[in-house]
Amino acid sequence: MSPTRRSLVLAAPAIGLLPGLALAQGNDPRLAERSAGKADAQATVIEYFSLTCSHCANFHKTVWPEVKSRLVDTGKVRMVWRDFPLDQLALAAAMVARSLPAERYEGFVGALFSSQDRWAFARGADNMGEIAKIAALAGMSRADVDKALQDQALQRSILESRMKAQQEFNVNSTPTFVFNNKPQPGEVTFDRFVQLAGVSAG
Template identity: 30%
Template sequence: MKTLPLAALIACAALSIAAAPKKAAPTAPAATNWAARVETMANGSHRLGNPEAPVKLVEYVSYTCPHCAHFHKEADPVLRLTLVPKGQVSVTVTNFLRNPLDLTVAMLTNCGDPKRFFVRHSAFFASQEQWLAKAQAANAEQQRRWYQGEMPARMRAIASDLGFYDKMASWGIGRAQADACLANQPMLDKLKAQQAEGAALGIEGTPSFTLDGELLDAHDWASVSKAITEKVARQRAGNI
């Protein structure tokens, strides 16, 4: 057997090393964007974010409450773009009804794909000023139809007078489907359960909030944000 010179052996070894396939670097698992996670709770409330988030915020809101719309405008961008996506905070929206208009909007935000609830929720708050102005300008006959008769008929009158059918149609929900949602008794029962839940906590007005089950003495984003920041800081200190 012929022995190769040392230089040839080195050359062969270098060639085989060069030809050897490189192992792919391990890929880090993709981070979860919890802002895309929407769940419907047993009582019909909707939760946005990580179910196991260390901080859980529950909002009790009324769609005819201007302070609720203002809170949503200030809080939603911060929560949706920072705290919720990272899984640090989850946000649950629970209804606290004050009048038939509240009920009508609540029934319609629950109409259609549950995963799109927060789209409808945000849109009704964003346009609150416009449809509340229509409500305030309603004549006596319109208001009579809103406050007298069977509830589904009253809600249909409200939806028609305030332009809600057009809003629903923009999401692909036609009038027949919207009317079916307004007549959805199980959903109405869930909204009543949400109302009872809030009353049991001692809630009398909106917006109101609980943080990890504790009722906050806070009704604006500045106060709620401070409570969340302090809660996160205490949790981090406890883990050091």
């Protein structure tokens, strides 16, 4: 998804939260890296994504399963996920995802992408109520969801990470992949992913 009106919705309230505030990471496990694959994999690929991005959802539904089975599970690629929310709803969903135990993160994000039409785009939907239902399947109570959504330190850290992505890799749309420190904006096919990662698919 390109930085259209949906990203501008986030910009105004978000930027106001940031001046003078340092990253609140410290030892907070919610802000630790989320990844899949071996630490010594041949290649590390970073994906900047927004949970309300339909292009990100399409990648995760159609390309990621093959990347996971043929490249990640075989030790060729280590995949690192970084939040780049394009709007307030994506930010809220990212906060809930980050509040789950790390081992449940990938599954929860995948479930959000698979049901994106229902919780993100359905007219008249109770957005947070739908997200909470999916979080409940991952073992997170509605009270814990509400607590995560009220955590301004977590919110600030995700937004500052987003700004760092803009500064470090000039990320301005999602998905953006980083292969060998070179950003590649937009969806990629499996074959293109293999080529950019510099590994073999065999």
